[in-house]
Amino acid sequence: MxxxxxxxxxxxxxxxxxxxxxxxxxxxxxxxxxxxxxxxxxxxxxxxxxxxxxxxxxxxxxxxxxxxxxxxxxxxxxxxxxxxxxxxxxxxxxxxxxxxxxxxxxxxxxxxxxxxxxxxxxxxxxxxxxxxxxxxxxxxxxxxxxxxxxxxxxxxxxxxxxxxxxxxxxxxxxxxxxxxxxxxxMTAPERITADTGIDALTHAIEAYVSGKSGLFTDQQALLAMKLIAPNLREAVNNPDNKDAKEQMMLGATLAGIAFSNASVALVHGMSRPIGAHFHVPHGMSNAMLLPTVTEYSIPAAKTRYAECARAMGVVDASNNDDDAVAALLLELKQINQDLSVPSMSDFGIDKQAFWSNLDIMSEQALASGSPNNNPRIPNKEEVIELYKAAW
The missing domain is CATH 3.40.50.1970 (Rossmann fold)
Incomplete structure (x- = not known):
């Protein structure tokens, strides 16, 4: 046989x-x-x-x-x-x-x-x-x-x-x-708790919408979102909350299992060059990009992103997909605001230096292979425009 x-x-x-x-x-x-x-x-x-x-x-x-x-x-x-x-x-x-x-x-x-x-x-x-x-x-x-x-x-x-x-x-x-x-x-600084927490949430979302996702990784990613999203702000604002810290830790590990086997996508592909050229912490650069890249990607996987919103608890099963993805975008922006994620300019990245590196950064992002897993796969010019929009 x-x-x-x-x-x-x-x-x-x-x-x-x-x-x-x-x-x-x-x-x-x-x-x-x-x-x-x-x-x-x-x-x-x-x-x-x-x-x-x-x-x-x-x-x-x-x-x-x-x-x-x-x-x-x-x-x-x-x-x-x-x-x-x-x-x-x-x-x-x-x-x-x-x-x-x-x-x-x-x-x-x-x-x-x-x-x-x-x-x-x-x-x-x-x-x-x-x-x-x-x-x-x-x-x-x-x-x-x-x-x-x-x-x-x-x-x-x-x-x-x-x-x-x-x-x-x-x-x-x-x-x-x-x-x-x-x-x-329990002793992690507030900024690190915030940045790594958003990183874990990004892992879960990208694993779920990745072109390499499967039934097994979907379950890890969805459960990770259910654990991370309701506890992220609490873990940052009340660092002595053991229950929130425990759920964040387990959620981060599940998200790691999910993306290690389903791969990450465009956010991570674009994030790495920002970190390399301008020394932005990895989780923070993910957070800077997540709302913009998600908005770009939603048209190619609306149902998947709607399920992310439901898993995160920002809408329930009664909401249709259009309402769910709208709520997801609002939540991702609100998380950044609530957790004081800076814009690239507020972080201190010089605009001229950023613009002059867009060409090589876009090439490096695409060369990583991660963008090929995205629901909507961009070309170099689109990556450049997304960098500018995220700025």
Missing amino acids: NYEVNYESIYCFAKVLEVGEGATARAGEIAIQLGCRRVMIVSDPVMKTLGQVDQLKSVVNQAGVEADVFTDTVPEPTEASILPAVNKVIDGHYDGVIALGGGSVIDSAKAIALLAEHQGRIRDYSVPNIVTSPIMPLIAIPTTAGTGSEVTKVTIITDETNDEKLLCMGPGLIPSAAIIDFTLT
Whole structure:
């Protein structure tokens, strides 16, 4: 009997997913399960200052696993920023990596585990190349509810020689384990909570309207929207609300699973060049673009965007699609206003510099491949006009 395999419906996940309050305490046990006895903890200066890195190292050591620490990651990781850690892992004969931090830390850790295992340069693994061979065992512990990087097959590292954000993707980049402990987000600053939260909402929406969406990813995306949308403002404005933080954290992980398997679309394609050229935080640049790109895309997938509005709770089942998408656009704009998302000019991007980079930014956006998943696929001139409209 012959079997035809539809590879579009094959989904990739971490081997271990530990979820719940205090789950970080199992990091050492999980490292042992993965066969690790000597790990590098990758984090950032903030987590070091807060004492979270030392606490994690203690947990790992108590399980009988040796651990060293690298905390010199940067918010928008570049190849130069990760190479010292790569050399440290190789020279120290480490057999695993544990990432503790937000999306930039986890992205850095993925790239470190990739190059430590397979050598070479980041560009060697960027799209259109696909990372199929497993990276060094990686345990991802997110401290923000947003990027979903702990469960995705993607990492983004900037080539500092030309300010190009290189997208690396493939099943080999999925962390071996993810620990989802919402208590780590309780001390996140308001701005980071807002930006990463909108990032997670964008992941869910784009995964649902993506041309690569499927029945399975649809369920993850819709549930993510149901968890994130009603809790986003509360998580920002009342950071001690454990229930809101827990639902945001779970929603962000579900959104990560959804977009890792269904792909993101035009918002992310256009967002990366803004971050690379003007150093806008990723979640914030998504937020800047989301209303404009959604309005452009709705005519090609009105029913899908209407379902997003219903999942987010801005309308109910009795509203027709036209009313639903109108309410969705209003809500996306209101979220930006309520959470003080700046315009590009308010952020401080020089208009002349922005306009002079539109050509290369549009080319980079399209080259990423993400816009091809959008319900309405733009050409270069349309991307330029969308950048201008979002300005």
